[in-house]
Amino acid sequence: MSYWMMVASLPLLPAIMLALGHHRARAAQLCHVALSWILRLLQGQVCAKSTHAFVFSRCTHGNASSVLEAFDVYAETHASAAVGPQIGEALNQVVKRVQPSKVLELGMHCGYTSVLFLRLLPPDGKLFTVEQDPAVADLGEELILVAGFKHTQFQVLTGSSGDTIPTLHSLLGVAPGTSDTFHLVLMDHDPQQYLMDLRALEKEGLLCPVGCSIVVILRNQKDKVLIELIEMTQAKPDCYTIKSLIPGMLELFYQKKRTQ
Template identity: 40%
Template sequence: MRSIICDGVGRIVDLHGHGAVVGQCCQSSHLLYYCTSFTDQFFFFLILTLTVIGHFRMNLKIDNCLIRRLHICSGVPTGMWLSVVALSVLPVLGALVFQHRGRVASICRSVFQRWRFRNTSVGSLEQRVHGFVMTNSTHGQPDSVLQTFDDFSRLEPTCSIGRERGELLDRIVTKVSPQQVLEFGTFCGYSAVRILRLLPTTGKLLTVERDPHTADVAEEMILVAGFKHSQFRLLVCSAQVAIAQLQSCYGISSVDLLVMKHNVADYLADLQTLENSRVLSYGCVLLVLKSHLPGALQFLQYVHHNASFKVVSQVMDVMEIHYLPPMTGPAL
């Protein structure tokens, strides 16, 4: 649909025709409501403002000398002339705000919420996440807890993987249907909740977080989402320590899904230790996040040049890798 407006001095302008003048009009202010979108009306306001200022400058031939003469002869302060120009376009601005008052109100509420949240929140990031989720989520409902995490992320950046990467994780968990998941880097438990809600009834999650305070927050978030300790175990230690204890302490001899989102500089060493311990099942899926960071370069070179690994896909900074070591049979 063609969008035409009047530029304020009697000329009708086609917005979709690169500003071509297509006619004349007399009552330009009424044409504001014939614009087909908010963008068109914004350009109407912009063109009208520029045209009024240009018309004012052209007819009065304002230059520095003339401004001084106007000030001397009329006694009107120089700044008042610009005020007159600005006031001439206020009705247009008011009409735009009124017509889109719902959108404007939504933007104002969002800005106010961000300001109030940042000025009233205290404590560490983990404490703020904990307080927000505990207060605003429905306990015992994983989807509510996840949605509250996402709401918090819109108010303040967090280290959680976020909704888009979370949906990638969901697809992998649904496709693999793993019996045993190993996660390095729990943070506040967002990804752990996503994993647990999609595991088969006999599936288990072992998640590893190095920082004790963060681990406490994560464990409480997982419990608030409605999961029990029989479904997951959270270890407070480094990945290397956890790998050494998988079989001896926790009886884990096979891992079907490995999620790596801890310190990227540790990716390679931790993967090699897992290989040597022989706990990665044949066909184990590795979901590797933050693969774009410089610290992951050696890890990427290793998996790309190692026949035991097959890089299946990469979306954003999330890589899906399959562990397919060569099958060795008895010598003939």
């Protein structure tokens, strides 16, 4: 959805409320949700444009470390959707430990974690990054290229996580439930989608059955999604364990244990 389409939709919200008449309370709730969604997208675009302009002008092109450093410098004085150096270092340690060849990233946020992952992937590794906002996806893709990576090393998928997950089998070109599926998944998109998307990834057989780390970014430690994820691991101890929990990040480990 373009900027102007989103702006043009704002005046329609009161009309929707009036049109629904006796369902006005429900309409008000729906309008609030729609307005919040629109404003979140607009805010994300503004943040991404500002971040992109700063990083593009400050970094050394072709140098991934310089790109990440520029992101961190920007975050010191500006509100930023990038995870920042502390979580970034934790992610570095996860990647070095897991040594994945296929990584799925849900939520691009201008490419910070994309560059971080690509810098540590093996030559034959590949990153699939999903971003709902096309404008943000374009900006993030450009910074990945600025960092020195090629299109053969990553693929940007524009759309919602719910719509994209069922298409990943054809993109991977592997059978469900094999070791050639994803070894590492990062969730940094809509927290309300975390649990639903994790279940979808498991159902679709996209999590490597011999071991897959799922890293969940928790921008609000009090969000109920953390409790829901912990409850899920407790309900499915044969598949999930909590690998680590630090401020801002939860790492789950998925392994399909064989039944005797």
